[in-house]
Amino acid sequence: DGGITQSPKYLFRKEGQNVTLSCEQNLNHDAMYWYRQDPGQGLRLIYYSQIVNDFQKGDIAEGYSVSREKKESFPLTVTSAQKNPTAFYLCASSIGESNQPQHFGDGTRLSIL
Amino acid sequence: QQPVQSPQAVILREGEDAVINCSSSKALYSVHWYRQKHGEAPVFLMILLKGGEQKGHEKISASFNEKKQQSSLYLTASQLSYSGTYFCGTASTGFQKLVFGTGTRLLVSP
Numbered sequence: 001d002g003g004i005t006q007s008p009k010y011l012f013r014k015e016g017q018n019v020t021l022s023c024e025q026n027l028n029h030d031a032m033y034w035y036r037q038d039p040g041q042g043l044r045l046i047y048y049s050q051i052v053n054d055f056q057k058g059d060i061a062e063g064y065s066v067s068r069e070k071k072e073s074f075p076l077t078v079t080s081a082q083k084n085p086t087a088f089y090l091c092a093s094s095i096g097e098s099n100q101p102q103h104f105g106d107g108t109r110l111s112i113l
Numbered sequence: 114q115q116p117v118q119s120p121q122a123v124i125l126r127e128g129e130d131a132v133i134n135c136s137s138s139k140a141l142y143s144v145h146w147y148r149q150k151h152g153e154a155p156v157f158l159m160i161l162l163k164g165g166e167q168k169g170h171e172k173i174s175a176s177f178n179e180k181k182q183q184s185s186l187y188l189t190a191s192q193l194s195y196s197g198t199y200f201c202g203t204a205s206t207g208f209q210k211l212v213f214g215t216g217t218r219l220l221v222s223p
Contacts, residue, residue, distance in 0.1 A: 031209065042115065042200055042213040043155070050208065059212075090154065098143040098204045099162055102211070104154035 002027045006091050006105035012113050013078065013085060021076045021108045023091035029103070031096035032074035036060060037088040037107075046089075049074055050096055078110065086112050114138050116203050118214040125221045130189045133217045135201030137182040144177055144184040145202040145211060148195075155200060159186065191221045 004025045013019045025032065031050050035043040045058030049068040063082025068074055074093075078085045088109050092102040116137040123131055135144060143162045147155035161167050161177035161184055174187045188195055198218050202211035 035213075040216075042215045043202075045210070045212070048210060058210075088152075094209055096209055098207050098209045099160060100209065101145065101157035101160060102202075102209065103157070106154050107152075 004091060004093055004103055004105035006089075006108050008108060009106065011108055011110045013110060014113050016080045018077055018079050019110070021078070021089055021091075021110070023074045023076065023105060024072055025074075025093040025103075025105075026072060027093055027103060028071070029093035029095055030071070031094045032068065033092045033094075033102065034058075034064075034066065034074070034076045035090045035092065037090060043090060046076065085110055115212055116201055116214040118199075118201060118217050120217060121215075122218040123220070125191050125195075125219065127191060127193060127221055127223055129191055129221075130187070131191060131219060133186045133188070133199050133201075133219070135184045135186075135203070135214055137203050139182065139203070139205050141177075141179065141182050141203050142206055143204045143209075144175075145204070146173075146175060146184075146186050147200045147202065148197045149200065149216075150197045158199075188219070191219075193221050193223065195219060196221045 007022045033048045034046040047066040049055040065077045091105045094102045119134045146158040149155040177184045198216040202213045
């Protein structure tokens, strides 16, 4: 079955530590996205990529980094510069055009120890 | 700028109808609607495009007023499974960089 896989489901970070969230898709989609969701809030765009080896900052990119070396993969690193990283992180992919839906993974819940 | 959704929350009895609104301050190319249950991934419901084209769910309908930059989602004869948080996502260009609203929480009770 085609879909998006995020791992791990739960992640804990110590102070000063970088952590990487994995996102893999087998839908052959060109575009991929990372969103952050805080309790009772909507989804806020962190980074997005329209094509391999290219990505752009979203609305809240500070303290995060990404790479897009393969079409299937779009990992997100939460760096120690992100002072409030506790949130639910969602990865999505799409064909990229505005008349097509985004498909979401099941999310990673990140907490601070 | 983030689109504004109203109402923020609504409680229905099974079988009742509801309308959820999404309003943007920017000119829109498309409006996307998703439903999310607690702790789960958002699920696609509907896309409305500038010019009137729609794609989506058989049992849920929606409208898109381009001049007012507003969209409404119509949930008729609600079922228990309709419970969740509904988000609209708006795009101002043909590329799908969406800005999501803060959501409308819907609870359908028996």
